[in-house]
Amino acid sequence: MDSVREKGWRGKFKRKDRIILPDLNRVDGKCPLTPLEVGMMLRGMGFDNNTSIYLASGKIYHAERYLAPLIKMFPNLYTKESLATSDELAPFMGYSSQLAALDYTVCLSSEVFVTTQGGNFPHFLMGHRRFLYDGHAKTIIPDKRKLVVLLDDVSISWRAFKDQMEDMLSESDRKGIMVPRVRKINRKTSVYTYPLPECRCLQQSLVNQLDHNLDILDNYNGTKA
Structure with missing residues (x-):
């Protein structure tokens, strides 16, 4: 390592x-979640082994070893390497940003997006999905602090773990539809994660008000003439 x-x-x-x-x-x-941790989290949240998963990532350290538990839980696991031929990927090889763009394109249209680490990629993607789907794109943002405590608890039962994961999913869904209000934004609020449709509404409101004022002015001038 x-x-x-x-x-x-x-x-x-x-x-x-x-x-x-x-x-x-x-x-x-x-720390990013390991493949095993991701698998346990998703199983706890109710995703079964028929769920299709697209894994967006770069080269994984000892991939065959560390991906094995995740593949066992979710056999329908795909990557860009498994979906595209070598010839199709050839123009992108050696260009990490272009390879990431392939992952981005797939995730953008996914039914559910699960973010397991920080960085620009998930922030851009979450914001783009919010913008495209008017806030209705499902994103799972796990509480990693809470998840670590649960995973390290060797005495916890599967039922108790599953209950905690279902609560975490509900909380993630609740936060996913929340949009920060313009007047309450702080410097930690990512404009990429939250494209702020409220700003567009304000801009449209100003345009509507301007059109209304022009109509009044036109009517006034017409009456005066």
């Missing part, structure tokens, strides 16, 4: 002032 980090981030994790606390980061919800 150290060699993979060094290759991907080139010294970022070897800086003298860099303190890495993996366990603390995980408890704080800052």
